[in-house]
Amino acid sequence: MDMQDIPDTDPQETQEWLEALDGVLKHEGAHRAHFLLEQLVDKARRSGAYIPFSANTAYINTIPSQLEEHSPGDAEIEHRIRSYVRWNAMAMVIRANKHTNVGGHIASFASAATLYDVGFNHFWRAQTDTFGGDLVFVQGHSAPGVYARAFMLGRLTNEQMDNFRQEVDGKGLSSYPHPWLMPDFWQFPTVSMGLGPLMAIYQARFMRYLKDRGFLEAQGRKTWAFMGDGEMDEPESLGAISLAGREKLDNLIFVINCNLQRLDGPVRGNGKIIQELESDFRGAGWNVIKVIWGGYWEPLFMRDTKGILLKRMAECVDGEYQTFKSKDGAYVRKHFFGKYPELLEMVSTMTDDDIWRLNRGGHDPHKVYAAYAAAMKHTGQPTVILAKTIKGYGMGESGESQNITHQQKKMGTSSIKAFRDRFAIPVPDDKLEEAPYVNFPEGSPELKYMHERRQALGGYQPARRRKAEPLEIPPLSAFETLLKASGAGRELSTTMAFVRILTMLVRDKKIGKFVVPIVPDESRTFGMEGMFRQLGIYSHVGQLYTPQDADQLMFYKEDQKGQVLQEGINEPGAMSSWIAAATSYSTHGISMIPFYIYYSMFGFQRVGDLAWAAGDMRARGFLLGGTAGRTTLNGEGLQHEDGHSHLLAATIPNCVAYDPTYAYELAVIIQDGLRRMYQEQEDVYYYITVMNENYEHPAMPEGVEKGILKGMYLLREGKSKKNAPKVQLLGSGTILREVIAGADLLEKDFGIAADIWSVTSFNELRRDGLDVQRWNMLHPEAAPRVSHVETCLKDREGPVIASTDYMKMFADQVRSFLPTHHFHALGADGFGRSDTREKLRQFFEVDRNYVAVAAMKALADMELVPRKKVTEAIKKYRIDPEKPNPTTV
Numbered sequence: 001m002d003m004q005d006i007p008d009t010d011p012q013e014t015q016e017w018l019e020a021l022d023g024v025l026k027h028e029g030a031h032r033a034h035f036l037l038e039q040l041v042d043k044a045r046r047s048g049a050y051i052p053f054s055a056n057t058a059y060i061n062t063i064p065s066q067l068e069e070h071s072p073g074d075a076e077i078e079h080r081i082r083s084y085v086r087w088n089a090m091a092m093v094i095r096a097n098k099h100t101n102v103g104g105h106i107a108s109f110a111s112a113a114t115l116y117d118v119g120f121n122h123f124w125r126a127q128t129d130t131f132g133g134d135l136v137f138v139q140g141h142s143a144p145g146v147y148a149r150a151f152m153l154g155r156l157t158n159e160q161m162d163n164f165r166q167e168v169d170g171k172g173l174s175s176y177p178h179p180w181l182m183p184d185f186w187q188f189p190t191v192s193m194g195l196g197p198l199m200a201i202y203q204a205r206f207m208r209y210l211k212d213r214g215f216l217e218a219q220g221r222k223t224w225a226f227m228g229d230g231e232m233d234e235p236e237s238l239g240a241i242s243l244a245g246r247e248k249l250d251n252l253i254f255v256i257n258c259n260l261q262r263l264d265g266p267v268r269g270n271g272k273i274i275q276e277l278e279s280d281f282r283g284a285g286w287n288v289i290k291v292i293w294g295g296y297w298e299p300l301f302m303r304d305t306k307g308i309l310l311k312r313m314a315e316c317v318d319g320e321y322q323t324f325k326s327k328d329g330a331y332v333r334k335h336f337f338g339k340y341p342e343l344l345e346m347v348s349t350m351t352d353d354d355i356w357r358l359n360r361g362g363h364d365p366h367k368v369y370a371a372y373a374a375a376m377k378h379t380g381q382p383t384v385i386l387a388k389t390i391k392g393y394g395m396g397e398s399g400e401s402q403n404i405t406h407q408q409k410k411m412g413t414s415s416i417k418a419f420r421d422r423f424a425i426p427v428p429d430d431k432l433e434e435a436p437y438v439n440f441p442e443g444s445p446e447l448k449y450m451h452e453r454r455q456a457l458g459g460y461q462p463a464r465r466r467k468a469e470p471l472e473i474p475p476l477s478a479f480e481t482l483l484k485a486s487g488a489g490r491e492l493s494t495t496m497a498f499v500r501i502l503t504m505l506v507r508d509k510k511i512g513k514f515v516v517p518i519v520p521d522e523s524r525t526f527g528m529e530g531m532f533r534q535l536g537i538y539s540h541v542g543q544l545y546t547p548q549d550a551d552q553l554m555f556y557k558e559d560q561k562g563q564v565l566q567e568g569i570n571e572p573g574a575m576s577s578w579i580a581a582a583t584s585y586s587t588h589g590i591s592m593i594p595f596y597i598y599y600s601m602f603g604f605q606r607v608g609d610l611a612w613a614a615g616d617m618r619a620r621g622f623l624l625g626g627t628a629g630r631t632t633l634n635g636e637g638l639q640h641e642d643g644h645s646h647l648l649a650a651t652i653p654n655c656v657a658y659d660p661t662y663a664y665e666l667a668v669i670i671q672d673g674l675r676r677m678y679q680e681q682e683d684v685y686y687y688i689t690v691m692n693e694n695y696e697h698p699a700m701p702e703g704v705e706k707g708i709l710k711g712m713y714l715l716r717e718g719k720s721k722k723n724a725p726k727v728q729l730l731g732s733g734t735i736l737r738e739v740i741a742g743a744d745l746l747e748k749d750f751g752i753a754a755d756i757w758s759v760t761s762f763n764e765l766r767r768d769g770l771d772v773q774r775w776n777m778l779h780p781e782a783a784p785r786v787s788h789v790e791t792c793l794k795d796r797e798g799p800v801i802a803s804t805d806y807m808k809m810f811a812d813q814v815r816s817f818l819p820t821h822h823f824h825a826l827g828a829d830g831f832g833r834s835d836t837r838e839k840l841r842q843f844f845e846v847d848r849n850y851v852a853v854a855a856m857k858a859l860a861d862m863e864l865v866p867r868k869k870v871t872e873a874i875k876k877y878r879i880d881p882e883k884p885n886p887t888t889v
């Protein structure tokens with residue numbers, strides 16, 4: 001009962017107590033009052049009153065046995081199935097490591113087998129024509145157990161099983177859940193610890209967003225996420241649980257496998273991970289179901305009238321619990337029960353084997369079933385199931401509860417034999433060493449049962465959908481206003497151009513509703529606040545207050561049908577929302593078009609691991625690195641000025657990145673991205689930097705679209721006087737404008753003509769160049785292919801100077817494809833700092849003057865101008881040759 005629900009049956013008495021407290025507060029202070037209150041609560045508790053004062057409950061199962069829902073399944077058959085799955089999961093790791101050293105894990109799944117088995121047999125519903133399917137995040141290194149079951153169901157072959165972790169020849173199984181490698185099987189990559197729990201919360205949230213916006217019915221679909229207790233150390237694992245609680249995501253179920261161990265040793269040897277997590281999750285508003293003890297303990301609990309057994313359970317720390325299960329029944333009798341004579345007496349009629357059989361909750365299918373059933377029914381809160389298990393369960397001396405168990409990928413024959421005996425696997429002694437796979441014969445009750453259970457749940461899992469209905473993408477002409485010149489004196493930034501494009505897209509009759517704008521509390525930074533009113537900010541409960549700016553045109557409108565996801569100051573969360581939207585084509589069969597815009601500095605380097613997972617998941621969507629460029633975001637200084645996000649983007653194989661300068665370039669890039677991702681359904685995603693520097697934008701020159709998409713095109717041809725030296729100036733983003741100004745200086749001051757190239761993507765140029773280089777190496781006698789960058793520059797005279805607002809390495813990416821050109825890259829290496837753009841560009845040596853000097857120096861190196869001309873340029877542009885290198889200050 002909540003405090004406020006308790007009636008005051010004796011107000012006068014209440015008053016007396018309150019006055020007494022007042023007196024203490026007045027005369028002895030708050031500390032004394034606190035002390036007395038604690039004493040009272042303590043006394044009340046010890047006197048038998050139940051006062052729910054802390055976020056923790058007793059160290060027992062949350063669901064009392066008389067309230068457990070019973071499984072309708074056949075426990076005997078399920079036990080046999082589970083035993084075979086266990087064996088095959090172990091066997092595939094052992095077999096893979098017989099002749100290779102590819103690794104694998106046995107102990108984790110061994111502890112989790114029951115948790116998965118109950119789910120597969122009774123709870124996880126597949127995607128069908130009429131049902132969307134449950135989403136299941138499998139703990140990464142428990143993958144062998146999932147393969148083992150799929151194998152027994154005929155979904156994987158012997159050969160695939162034997163090629164666990166040997167994928168290169170195409171018939172293997174990936175080490176962990178990777179949609180990139182097994183695109184029909186795995187949905188969610190989880191093995192980077194912490195990302196699974198975080199992404200699962202946002203998947204559940206996005207499923208509700210789709211429902212609230214009318215894209216799908218809820219259908220009682222759930223997101224299940226499995227994770228290890230060690231994994232909960234990751235800040236990401238717990239980092240978003242308050243969102244799930246606050247938003248009452250009752251479509252979300254976490255299962256934390258508390259086997260008390262991580263890789264090196266105990267998770268909380270000196271404490272209790274289950275109790276710690278209970279209070280974390282309760283505090284965050286979750287429904288917590290603890291599954292600590294298995295059914296064999298039941299008779300002992302009945303006899304524990306004085307609560308001594310409970311006291312012993314509560315005082316014992318996880319380190320001890322682990323040690324017990326690494327020993328035997330005699331040891332447990334002596335060290336657990338032996339502490340109190342009453343407990344020793346309690347187990348006096350039990351043999352050591354009986355004591356050893358006292359099981360943990362996560363290994364009792366009845367307890368697990370009851371917990372899952374309760375979680376399915378629970379409304380108004382997400383549920384976390386804290387299941388206590390034993391790491392390496394069944395591995396015996398090879399690993400059960402041993403600190404070394406996590407990395408065991410081999411087992412001695414005697415351990416394999418013990419494993420076989422324990423789980424009654426029909427493998428003869430002389431075959432033990434090779435650990436053959438076992439299966440139930442066609443027509444056997446077990447195999448029939450396995451198939452029937454899955455049929456009843458709609459089909460097999462895991463399974464992943466690769467494509468959805470293509471969307472009808474607007475033609476480039478739909479963005480016509482952006483293809484025209486902005487007009488004299490009409491200055492705008494690429495960020496503003498982007499917001500215009502986004503506005504046009506959300507108004508598009510065909511695809512507008514699929515657009516999902518996502519911001520981490522930066523809408524105003526990017527001039528997107530107009531969307532608050534226009535589209536609404538998604539909130540499941542709508543808006544329960546009158547916004548402060550209700551009388552304004554663009555008020556802060558929260559709405560259950562809101563389209564914008566305003567994630568708060570939370571880049572990992574916003575990125576997870578983006579991933580959920582970007583994979584909606586697969587998880588829900590509905591292609592959503594997410595545009596996530598953020599400070600580019602808080603992108604890849606902040607959430608790089610999620611960006612990597614997004615690539616693995618074949619996410620399709622747009623990331624917009626706002627306020628980009630080391631010298632373009634001027635005032636914000638070292639922590640904000642991004643000079644490397646493109647290089648980080650380049651590390652993700654299917655991330656296509658652009659650094660455009662003009663509105664028309666942006667329009668061409670976004671339109672083509674839409675076409676590739678939502679029409680052609682290519683598994684790529686886009687990273688585009690947009691800047692906050694205002695300038696005029698020219699009209700799109702004729703025929704440049706292809707070049708824009710390939711990564712570069714000729715923007716301006718240099719007008720050369722006869723025999724005057726020429727240079728090739730490349731530039732991207734806002735620095736392209738410095739390049740143009742530099743070309744003007746060269747022409748005016750030194751009579752040098754410059755061809756100017758707008759490079760929209762050094763990353764794409766490099767990928768194309770590498771691909772061509774590779775092909776040419778492998779086809780030495782064929783007519784060589786030519787990369788796009790070389791095609792552009794091969795017949796052009798003079799050195800190449802490439803300038804960007806990013807580290808020099810960014811432009812340097814194309815160097816090796818221009819072997820006959822003199823090449824020099826300018827870029828902003830070093831820590832940023834706050835100042836004006838002009839000063840910053842001077843400091844980082846990427847302004848027009850440096851472009852001109854770099855060109856002169858390159859010409860001098862090629863003996864096309866005398867060296868003293870370079871000195872002249874340095875003087876003319878007032879550059880201090882002794883200025884320190886910006887990377888050193």
Ligand SMILES: Cc1ncc(C[n+]2csc(CCOP(=O)(O)OP(=O)(O)O)c2C)c(N)n1
Nearest residue numbers: 108191192193228229230231259261262263
């Ligand atoms: C971010 C990250 N760091 C480290 C690892 C390496 N790693 C894989 S499993 C593991 C231990 C996992 O322990 P726990 O979460 O308790 O899972 P269990 O195997 O006990 O079920 C570690 C450290 C990883 N996969 N991801």
Ligand SMILES: [Mg+2]
Nearest residue numbers: 228229230261
């Ligand atoms: Mg663990």
